[in-house]
Amino acid sequence: LKKVEDLTRIVARYAGTIKFHQVDFTEAQLALVDACPENMLTVVMRRLMLLVSEKLARRQKAKCLITGESLGQVASQTLEAIAATDAITTMPIFRPLIGTDKNETIEIARRIGTYETSILPYEDCCTVFVSKHPKTHPSLLDVEIAEEGLDLEALADAVLDKIDTYPIKAYTN
Known part of the structure; x- marks a missing residue:
């Protein structure tokens, strides 16, 4: 959590105070691990995260x-995986970095001061619950089959009930 808060403080230099939403996905991810085929875990987890994001955004009137x-x-960022992930939401999704390569992204991170912090090692929900062999080109039908028996709406609502929101201000030097 500290790493993400530190990155947010750096970005706040450009954006001003940021409303930070701390989201605990652990219980929901454990439910996914129990019910979802391992090769589909990444895309189903991303769909759940997008569903939670959409619900939170609507609460915030975004x-x-x-x-x-x-x-x-990465495996979850193929055109098919992105399309399958997006299908869970009706809200427009903008991806300003969609066409940038890794070196361009690193250069931007260096320029705004986030690179050194971003490469620090830490475990997050994406590293702990990562699939060993994710399906890189899932169809929406693949995803719907993987989600049979899961109630993503209920999981998303349970996650939303535990969100902790607080302001993060820029580092001052």
């Missing part, structure tokens, strides 16, 4: 979601 995805950087 009009869209913005992500930092870059096409092809």
